[in-house]
Amino acid sequence: MDPMVFLLDTLVFVGIFMILTLSLNLEYGFTGLGNFGKVAFFMVGAYIYAITIQFGLPFYISLVLGAVVAAILGALVSLPALRLREDYLAITTIAFGEIVRIIFKAEQAIAGGVWGIAVPSIFQDLNLSIRMSVIVNLLLIYCMVAVIFIILQMLTNSPYGRVLRSIREDDEAVAALGKNVIYYKVQVFMIGSAIAGIAGGLYAQYLRFIEPNMFLPLVTFFVWIMLILGGTGNNKGALVGALLIEFISRGSRIAKDYVALPVDPHNVQFVLFGILIIILIMYWPNGLLREKQIQTVPERRIAHGDSVSK
Amino acid sequence: MEILSVNNIKKHFGGLEVLKGTTMDVKKGTMVGLVGPNGSGKTTLLKIIFSMLKADAGNIYFKGQDITRLPPHRIYQQGLSFAFQLPRLFFRLPVMDNLILAGREQLGESLGGTLFLRPAWRRQEAQLAEKAWQLLDFLEMSSLARHMAGELSGGQRKLVEIGRALMADPAMMLLDEPAAGVNPVLGKKIYQKLRTLTGQGMTFLVVEHKLDMLLGFADWVYMIDNGKIMLSGTPREVIESPEFYTTYVGEKKDAAS
Numbered sequence: 001m002d003p004m005v006f007l008l009d010t011l012v013f014v015g016i017f018m019i020l021t022l023s024l025n026l027e028y029g030f031t032g033l034g035n036f037g038k039v040a041f042f043m044v045g046a047y048i049y050a051i052t053i054q055f056g057l058p059f060y061i062s063l064v065l066g067a068v069v070a071a072i073l074g075a076l077v078s079l080p081a082l083r084l085r086e087d088y089l090a091i092t093t094i095a096f097g098e099i100v101r102i103i104f105k106a107e108q109a110i111a112g113g114v115w116g117i118a119v120p121s122i123f124q125d126l127n128l129s130i131r132m133s134v135i136v137n138l139l140l141i142y143c144m145v146a147v148i149f150i151i152l153q154m155l156t157n158s159p160y161g162r163v164l165r166s167i168r169e170d171d172e173a174v175a176a177l178g179k180n181v182i183y184y185k186v187q188v189f190m191i192g193s194a195i196a197g198i199a200g201g202l203y204a205q206y207l208r209f210i211e212p213n214m215f216l217p218l219v220t221f222f223v224w225i226m227l228i229l230g231g232t233g234n235n236k237g238a239l240v241g242a243l244l245i246e247f248i249s250r251g252s253r254i255a256k257d258y259v260a261l262p263v264d265p266h267n268v269q270f271v272l273f274g275i276l277i278i279i280l281i282m283y284w285p286n287g288l289l290r291e292k293q294i295q296t297v298p299e300r301r302i303a304h305g306d307s308v309s310k
Numbered sequence: 311m312e313i314l315s316v317n318n319i320k321k322h323f324g325g326l327e328v329l330k331g332t333t334m335d336v337k338k339g340t341m342v343g344l345v346g347p348n349g350s351g352k353t354t355l356l357k358i359i360f361s362m363l364k365a366d367a368g369n370i371y372f373k374g375q376d377i378t379r380l381p382p383h384r385i386y387q388q389g390l391s392f393a394f395q396l397p398r399l400f401f402r403l404p405v406m407d408n409l410i411l412a413g414r415e416q417l418g419e420s421l422g423g424t425l426f427l428r429p430a431w432r433r434q435e436a437q438l439a440e441k442a443w444q445l446l447d448f449l450e451m452s453s454l455a456r457h458m459a460g461e462l463s464g465g466q467r468k469l470v471e472i473g474r475a476l477m478a479d480p481a482m483m484l485l486d487e488p489a490a491g492v493n494p495v496l497g498k499k500i501y502q503k504l505r506t507l508t509g510q511g512m513t514f515l516v517v518e519h520k521l522d523m524l525l526g527f528a529d530w531v532y533m534i535d536n537g538k539i540m541l542s543g544t545p546r547e548v549i550e551s552p553e554f555y556t557t558y559v560g561e562k563k564d565a566a567s
Contacts, residue, residue, distance in 0.1 A: 151425070154428075155421075155424055155425070158418050158424045158431070159410075159416045159417075159419045159435065160418060160419055160420070160421065160423075161424075162403070162407055162410065162411055162419075163411065163419055165402070165403055165407075166403060166411055168402075169399075169400035169401055169402060169403065170398050170399075170400060172362070172398070173398035173399075173400070175381070175382045175383045176360065176362070176382050176386065176391075176392050176394075177383075177386060177391075178383050178386030178387050178412075178414055178478065179419070180383050181383070291402070293404060293407070294407060296431075296432060296435050297406060297407075297410065297435055297439045
């Protein structure tokens, strides 16, 4: 494989995981909702994109459809679970992730079951070289990363973000201050799921083929590792975490070609990630980048008394 | 005019009957105390009024409207706020944010508002911040505004908890032992401040363990014992009544002994 394409391909995956990690950061990092079924919404986005694009819909419509369906499913899953304690949300979402995968695996008429489904590329008419087509996808994906990042920064660095952060700290006290906590939680879950759905659509469009085994629970845990490494409650941290973990993971795949090692690190990468997580939680629980405070309040007070006397 | 009416509230936890048909009224612009020994149902009643616990029977009217079945956030929006006995601050948020959060009807708290009404909510934010500064000045905590709430001492947390309940200019406030855990001088100061607010039409229902704290501040006192209102009157009347003495201090000693 062309090393340049390998690098570009890695960067595409980094971008996709950046979107997923940003969405988990909104849910867990800011609002404290432990979503362990991230892959399900990613998968729904990918499949809805793959199915609807067959009908010749414009690519952005398919992408939005994937996001909308993921958001609706997010609401349906979270509504019953959010009324219970946090741990039930984790259990519900992890089960939901598996259920969705098994449904897509068993179903054959629409999405091809275990054989998967081919997705026409939106750039196929341009007759691009492999390298160019990866570059075009890269641009598309990083534009989406930028848009999502800016929206999430606006959401979290605002009174809305303040409500989310306080829900994370003590949701009963937030309710006693006049905020409809369930409404916020469902809304956050829907936004997070929609973003994961967009990541899924971009993933399907880039790979041009998807099948159920691409969406193992492992994907969810990768996203979690990225978030914890980067730093919960910091959107930049989510980007850094996604970049580092994807590079480590890809690096382990090619390391044996460059260094003489007793074992192929690719085969033990999950052991390595497990150790990494333990070390992180023990010694660096806040991740690489710490949470930033909301900066919408004027830095200094309006000193009425002072300004008059001067 | 009654701002709050509690009508025949009953509540049991398992086999324990905590409230056995409690009825009380609170007039607008007054400070009303609720006293009683440990386990008499004071805090339970307060939590039922604010819908943090559900009553088995009975009704609660606030400003003439039945609020018995409303969730806490709706009750807050109607103008009733609650200060917890044990402060429940947001530890990883600065004191300033803890206060601003309590502001009512913030434009920037809805999804659309955050994204599209940025200039409007920034103005609102500056007003809320100014108000928070004034409250912090009163509580003598301005220097701690940028500190995380989790770094504060127990007494300071208590003050922020009370300040937070005042942020929304509520029509009425429920306070669960506002002076507990702060030094006695500041405790009195809190009561004095609340007392001046009654002049502006604000109403307070205060759970207080020590009745003498309410002397000179409360207009009316209800004494609750065994889930029933045993006594009511001005603080002076209650403190001088023999029933109060029996419940609080125990059997009245024989004059001769």
